[in-house]
Amino acid sequence: MTFHARLAAAGLMLAALGACSPETEKKAEAPAPSPAPAVALAADTYAFRIGQLEAVALRDGSLALPAGNTGASPWANTAEVSALLRASGVTDDTIHLSIQPLLIKDGERVVLIDTGAGGQMGTEGKLQASLRTAGVVPAQVTDILISHAHGDHVGGLVANGALVFPNAVIRMSIPEWTAMQADAELAELVRVITPKVQAFAPGSVVAPSITAVSLDGHTPGHTGYEIAEGGGRLLYIGDALHSSILSVQRPDWRNNWDGDSATAIATRQGLLERGASQRLLIYANHFPFPGLGRIERRDDGFVWTPDPAPAS
Numbered sequence: 503m504t505f506h507a508r509l510a511a512a513g514l515m516l517a518a519l520g521a522c523s524p525e526t527e528k529k530a531e532a533p534a535p536s537p538a539p540a541v542a543l544a545a546d547t548y549a550f551r552i553g554q555l556e557a558v559a560l561r562d563g564s565l566a567l568p569a570g571n572t573g574a575s576p577w578a579n580t581a582e583v584s585a586l587l588r589a590s591g592v593t594d595d596t597i598h599l600s601i602q603p604l605l606i607k608d609g610e611r612v613v614l615i616d617t618g619a620g621g622q623m624g625t626e627g628k629l630q631a632s633l634r635t636a637g638v639v640p641a642q643v644t645d646i647l648i649s650h651a652h653g654d655h656v657g658g659l660v661a662n663g664a665l666v667f668p669n670a671v672i673r674m675s676i677p678e679w680t681a682m683q684a685d686a687e688l689a690e691l692v693r694v695i696t697p698k699v700q701a702f703a704p705g706s707v708v709a710p711s712i713t714a715v716s717l718d719g720h721t722p723g724h725t726g727y728e729i730a731e732g733g734g735r736l737l738y739i740g741d742a743l744h745s746s747i748l749s750v751q752r753p754d755w756r757n758n759w760d761g762d763s764a765t766a767i768a769t770r771q772g773l774l775e776r777g778a779s780q781r782l783l784i785y786a787n788h789f790p791f792p793g794l795g796r797i798e799r800r801d802d803g804f805v806w807t808p809d810p811a812p813a814s
């Protein structure tokens with residue numbers, strides 16, 4: 503089964519299970535002591551600053567993956583997965599992945615990093631409403647930065663055969679764009695976005711305060727984005743890490759959504775090392791909303807510490 507078919511199957515399963523409720527999502531949050539203000543989990547936007555830049559986490563929706571179903575969950579070692587979820591104090595039968603694109607206002611530029619699932623895959627399709635809450639209409643978005651061409655990141659680019667963000671340049675790495683163009687399942691999407699795409703060499707500066715960072719392995723040109731302004735710095739990690747529990751505590755576990763598993767594992771381990779060593783502020787698209795936090799060392803491994811802490 504292809505990745506897209508697998509996610510579609512996961513979406514159907516999500517519909518059957520019912521969407522991730524605030525209660526279950528609250529349970530999935532790893533409690534962590536933090537002096538930062540708590541964020542209300544019901545909120546669909548979370549505004550913060552990177553230096554002087556305004557940034558807003560925009561909730562799009564969530565995926566609920568049955569942990570024991572290897573057709574839906576990318577982790578095939580289901581017994582170990584359930585045991586780790588249990589040990590982390592969350593429900594052991596479902597893996598909850600949030601989806602939250604990131605908005606950055608950088609002077610004249612209104613930058614959106616990834617576009618969510620566009621209501622596909624059984625997700626809630628909240629991006630447009632979240633954007634409105636943040637005070638932005640689609641025509642104001644000047645730049646879209648894509649981490650990679652999976653449906654929960656490019657699904658919001660096009661609706662009813664037309665561009666959702668008509669004035670935005672769409673940027674992604676050259677290897678990702680090359681792979682996207684070669685994927686027959688994405689032919690219609692590619693046709694619509696082609697006039698707007700400007701692909702860049704890995705590692706390029708893509709906006710005044712934003713630099714592309716290669717995070718190899720998940721897809722052919724998978725890219726994170728480092729935003730640095732004044733004293734502020736943030737790394738958007740795309741799908742280098744999927745689960746705030748499984749990917750962080752067991753980066754060595756194979757994830758079947760990774761196109762090149764060995765490389766993706768090495769990327770995860772390097773990212774966790776760097777994150778912990780540099781106390782790097784990380785934005786994780788799939789971690790519990792708003793997906794902001796840091797990596798900390800614990801015992802022989804790592805844990806995720808959300809910042810702000812979830813409201814209790």
Ligand SMILES: [Zn+2]
Pocket residue numbers: 652654655741788
């Ligand atoms: Zn994803």
